[in-house]
Amino acid sequence: MKKSVYTVVGASLCSLFIYLFYRTNKTVVxxxxxxxxxxxxxxxxxxxxxxxxxLPDWMIYSLPEGLWVFCVTYTSIPFYIQQKNWRLNxxxxxxxxxxxxEVFQLFHLINGRFDYMDILLSVLFWLLAIFxxxxxxxxxxxxxxLNSNKLFCLFTYGIVYLSHVLK
Numbered sequence: 001m002k003k004s005v006y007t008v009v010g011a012s013l014c015s016l017f018i019y020l021f022y023r024t025n026k027t028v029v030x031x032x033x034x035x036x037x038x039x040x041x042x043x044x045x046x047x048x049x050x051x052x053x054x055l056p057d058w059m060i061y062s063l064p065e066g067l068w069v070f071c072v073t074y075t076s077i078p079f080y081i082q083q084k085n086w087r088l089n090x091x092x093x094x095x096x097x098x099x100x101x102e103v104f105q106l107f108h109l110i111n112g113r114f115d116y117m118d119i120l121l122s123v124l125f126w127l128l129a130i131f132x133x134x135x136x137x138x139x140x141x142x143x144x145x146l147n148s149n150k151l152f153c154l155f156t157y158g159i160v161y162l163s164h165v166l167k
Contacts (some may be wrong), residue, residue, distance in 0.1 A: 008071045017065040019163050021049040022060040029162040066121030068160050069094045073129035073155040079142045098122040
């Protein structure tokens with residue numbers, strides 16, 4: 001799982017960069033940045049980044065979700081959740097989650113805009129994570145005592161919260 005740390009950290013930082021400088025100020029990561037830097041300093045830095053590095057809309061609005069799906073899937077592959085005779089491979093959770101979010105947006109059950117590109121990139125990045133994973137770790141039940149691999153996986157799920165839009 002050591003090589004995956006660099007892969008996941010790189011993808012997470014790319015996604016955080018996009019959220020931090022190109023998305024609404026109401027995301028958790030942006031609210032944290034405003035608290036650390038002040039609104040004026042953050043706004044100045046954000047304007048400089050946007051002017052210096054313009055990005056196409058698909059990179060701003062769809063790529064970050066695909067990167068999150070990649071990271072969470074990549075770290076979830078060695079794990080499953082089992083209760084009695086029921087077993088869920090944790091690597092399918094990110095795909096179910098992102099498609100569910102889009103469906104909920106389609107029917108206006110949650111905030112956001114339904115976008116086929118979000119689904120397409122999420123599925124592509126999910127497949128990339130599934131096929132890129134080469135570690136030969138034994139599958140582990142996520143509901144057993146924590147170890148470093150489980151903590152890293154849970155950390156990637158937690159980092160997705162940074163993209164949450166506050167009201």
